[in-house]
Amino acid sequence: MNPPVIAVAHAAVGYDGRAVLRDVSLTVTAGEVVAVLGANGSGKSTLIRSVLGLVPLSAGSVSLFDRPLRRFRQWERIGYVPQRLGAGGGVPATVREVVAAGRLARRGILRPPGAADRAAVDSALRAVGLTDRANDAVATLSGGQQQRTLIARALAGRPELLVLDEPTAGVDAASQEAFAAALRDFVTDGGTVLLVAHELGPLRPVISRAIVVHEGGICHDGPVPEPAGHHAEPDHDHVHPHCPDEPARLWSI
């Protein structure tokens, strides 16, 4: 068995006294591609944000690469892709500048960028198909291209683990394909992936395991569930399954 990359044990998260995650345990081992599925508000984003320490746990523990989160320092081993790029205060930044920020974890804050940094940024831009937009302002890109910029930023740090929060939400088909290809290459090179998704689309063949979050708990952990009922129709891309304890009419027809 491969060593665990992420280990979550009995984690609980609450905002303002309201429980968002309840007693969640999860282990992701090296080389796995795990999709976290679930309806809006089920707690799936909170789960991956708590894995990264962006949301504090009220109980339980998280370990990354066999180290408790509090003592984890090797952030260059992790590439994080947030849901979307913030608009900021309107100061422009080029695609290359945003992607270059992905090298900071490896380089440190004082060393100026060198040839290795530039090469890594170039290859990350190539991996997501944005080489020709490198010097354009990020704000002028489409939503899908902005998302690819964020993926390139994560890849530029040459991480071992990619954590992605809804990387394909509202992204055009061309960008979804480009993203799926980049992810396949990453996995072929031995990378581990944890991603939150609402729809899997072209990502489906890459996913090795699915976790379904429902009302703050994990209700399915195993193979990617087959869409049921009208969800299985060809034009319906809505693959998050519903938990068995939901009313039957939602689950099957």
Added chain:
Amino acid sequence: MELFQYPYMQRALIAALIIGLAAPALGIYLVQRRLALIGDGIGHVALTGVGAGLLLNRSPVLVAVIVATLGAIAIELVRSRGRTSGDLALALLFYGGIAGGVMLVGLSHSPSANLNAYLFGSLTTISPGDLTTIVVLGAVILVAMLVLRPALFAVSHDEEYARVSGLPVRTLNMLIAITTAVTVTIAMRAVGVLLISALMVVPVASAQQVTRGFRTTMTAAMALGLFAAGSGVWVAATADTAPGASVVLMAIASFLVVALAAAGWRVLRRRRVPAAAAPAAPEPHEVVLG
């Protein structure tokens, strides 16, 4: 030009140029994190430091640096907690700062206690000692903002990503807060606490109308800041106007020139390239452009 033979005018010019260069170098990070007016608030707090300095018979600028730094740290703590009451806490700090300043300056009864000099700047009364302080602190600010640009850009652009990159986010935020306080206090002598934010923000606002990248925006903003400072002091010397106000008006004038030029350029380009060129790729309707 003859006026610049006098040492006090030379000092005024050098001080203005350094501040014109350093203020936008810091201001770009403040604009990026939507804190464009924070310099104004810290300026209010610095005024209490001036009053305390005059009252205690210590260097007003030095005491102002300390008080403004404490104020900036307090503001940063309120900001990073992200409480909804942050707005009100800031308002208390700002108005408390200016009221405290006015009261303490009044109490000090010191003959040099000319409140206007601190509110609107008094570039021509900069002593050689003041100039040394401005040059040294200005150089420190410039070096910090330029050397740490990738890290400060990352933190200002996407704080959560910076945290997951293992950057010392809290330290970098504190650095920006403290640098703001120091910039405000050294610029206080040049343009005054009420006009300081203009030099931090207006050159950035001008530059970003025509630039595509962060680095080019920063370079252009620093060039525009330098130009506003130099030309403002020259206008003040030749037309005998208030130097601080002249510098700020030159910055705003260059904003208008750049805005008009950029608008004109866009109209020209649209005429030359027919509208049919390069239609945007279709996007799903739920896409929200960040």
